[in-house]
Amino acid sequence: MSPCCWFVAGTAAMLELAHSLGILKSREGWCPRRTIIVGAWDAEEYGLIGSTEWVEENLQVLQDRTVAYINIDAAVRGHVAFSAMAMPLLTDVILSATKRVTDPSPMPDGQPLQTMYDAWKKHWRNDSTPRILNLGGGSDYGSFVNMIGVTSADLRYNAEVANPAYHTAYETFDYVEKFVDPTFLYHVAMTQVWGEIVRDLAESAVVPFSVGSFADRMNSSWHRARTELTTMFNLTMEIDLDLMTTAVALFGRNAKSLVEDISKFKTDGRLHNPLLVREMNDRLIKIERMFLEPSGLPGRPLDRHVLQAPSRINSYGSISFAGVMDSAAYTAEGYKENDPAKAAKWLKELKLHFIKVVQIVDRAARFLLAPARTLDQTGAN
Secondary structure (H helix, E strand, O other): OOOOHHHHHHHHHHHHHHHHHHHHHHHHOOOOOOOOOOOOOOOOOOOOHHHHHHHHHOHHHHHHHOOOEEEOOOOEOOOOEEEEEEOHHHHHHHHHHHOOOEOOOOOHHHOOOOEHHHHHHHHOOOOOOOOOEOOOOOOOHHHHHHOOOOOEEEEEEEOOOOOOOOOOOOOOHHHHHHHHOOOOHHHHHHHHHHHHHHHHHHHOOOOOOOHHHHHHHHHHHHHHHHHHHOOOOOHHHOOOHHHHHHHHHHHHHHHHHHHHHHHHHOOOOHHHOHHHHHHHHHHHHHHHHOOEOOOOEOOEOOOOEOOEEEOOOOOOOEEEOHHHHHHHHHHHHHHHOOOHHHHHHHHHHHHHHHHHHHHHHHHHHHHHOOOHHHOOOOOOO
């Protein structure tokens, strides 16, 4: 584990969650529908080595059967507001969990404590719901998302300003106890919301994925990307951006149909047929996997998710349609630097990768409504 107290705080929450799950099993006889694996990783600061090695060692079984990965390293950096970065399929399960956990922030005039959801929503006061941010890089969810397409999230309580002790010798238990979370109630709340999310994912008969949110974020991400692409050199003469727009729209329509089918599935009797439940869950957990490009993004063979990846200029940040945007940016740089060889190389990469992504999005859209018999027999039930 990293020696930093922030990440030890995440480990403390993980150990307490594991202890609580063990009590449920030993004392209450609880047996979840799906296996829960609790993991702690070595060498995160040295390049996510521990988690990456584990993913590579268990790649096939993880890719076939994993429903989701929930990451916490710096569990509590402050107590301003709960924060979540996640793939959009986890939107509903995260929002639901925060509505069931009490936020420890004291309220004025003796008012009752609010839920984490309410406190989080106030932080995003201009939004109708709390904002879930895109996953970037820099933590152990990286290999799960970018290499094998496992739907993932990263959770924490954030501070109002950046932590001045971050990665210094002053980042100690004493610092956390005095300045960050003196009562450790925020650590308790983080453990509770983590547990609620895990329990929902492990117990729900139908995996509680937000297919509509996935489609909505893809649509908004593509429209932002398209706006940016149209400002780069004479790009619209080189690739037909309407191809992607059409594929994204098809995914949106089919996602809406699948959401409606899931709603009917829960009430029309199919929920009592284990084979139909298995088929539905196989479909849901494979949605994220559909967006993997086996050869990787241009110049980034280990980053295979075509919809999102760490930014090339900020590995902690995120960029949508990363392969397309990076290739276009490098092409523009070539023109700007009067380097025709560089521009030609990356324009070729851009054209090839763009068509690949269009095909991937189109194939994923059709997969949403594919007949059940076309689904593989591996997955989570």
